[in-house]
Amino acid sequence: MAPLTALAMPILRRLEAERAHRLAMIGIRLGLATENRKAEPKSLATTVAGMEFKNPIGLAAGFDKNAVGLRALMRMGFGFVEAGTVTLRPQPGNPHPRLFRLPEDGAVINRMGFNNAGVEPFAKRLNTRRVVPVGANLGLNKEGGDAERDYAALLTLVAPVADYVVVNVSSPNTPGLRDLQGEARLRAILDAMRVAVPDAPPIFVKLAPDLSDAGLEAVVEAALDAGIAGLILTNTTLSRPPTLRGAAAGETGGLSGRPLFQLSTAMLARAYLLTRGRLALIGVGGVTTGEEALTKIRAGADLVQIYTAFTYEGPAVIARIKRDLAQLLKAEGMTRVSQAVGTDAARLAKGT
Secondary structure (H helix, E strand, O other), rough: OHHHHHHHHHHHOOOOOOHHHHHHHHHHHOOOOOOOOOOOOOHOEEEEOEEEOOOEEEEEEOOOOOOOOOOHHHOOOOOOOEEEOOOOOEOOOOOOOOOOEEEEHHHEEEEOOOOOOOHHHHHHHOOOOOOOOEEEEEEOOOOOOOOOHHHHHHHHOOOOOOOOOEEEEOOOOOOOOHHOHHHHHHHHHHHHHHHHOOOOOOOOEOOOOOOOOHHHHHHHHHHHOOOOOOOEEEOOOOOOOOOOOOOOOOOOOEEHHHHHHHHHHHHHHHHHHHHHOOOOOEEOOOOOOOHHHHHHHHHOOOEEEEHHHHHOOOOOHHHHHHHHHHEEEOEEEEOOOHHHOOOOOHHOOOOO
């Protein structure tokens, strides 16, 4: 970690969570963050949905909602970066406070509510030189939104400048949004998007970890019928494990971080058993180590995203996860990360 970044992280952790995030984004925009200059282990390179990745570790949506820090984030060592969630029109999100740390649990609770500056400036910022693939995470406005119309309109604006697109129908902080995971509504949304942009970049649907097994099966069938690229598993959870110790554990919103790991990994594995390679899968939820990244991959993830660990540890966590993942693959005699995909899905689908 660069000296400036190492100095900043302890200071940011002492500030109120959303204020710390705003200051971190200012530092990133000013170019004060760590830049990765190390060669990537060849074993971590992979190809997913027609896109080439130097490594499978990406930044999940939510950190850079307005795509203002893309240039710096792409150079930190991530294999890919996902910006957003962005909505068709600007909106302020939910009232403050709305972001809470649970450091004892390695977790965060948020009820941000898709606060963002709207898709037009977002799309302009996405139109920049790439050093890794960049995704655009799309959401629905809290008021006046029409799912079929708005997701299609969002896709029209970001398709020319995004490497892949994510349909976010799983945030718990926009009323009614998770209802769009129902088979009929999701099919209608994906059909509208396909009509609007027939030659769109790869499309993924991001799901909630609280979806039932039957609901997951319905989503998989809808995704396969629509011919999209894949699924992202998972978003934050509304559940609260009884082991939570943080003072903010009772706050409403979506829980992310370490307590989400087992729940999200089990759902990822069930999705893999249903799809068997017919859809690309991105695993996210509670990853803090190379071993946990490998567990996601063994559950069926072609790619893995981090968020909460990055907010707690900064850029150092990226290099550590990649280094440890490469060493684990080598120890198991694997020369490519893709060789590990789904190798333990049957066990992990049981939540063990």
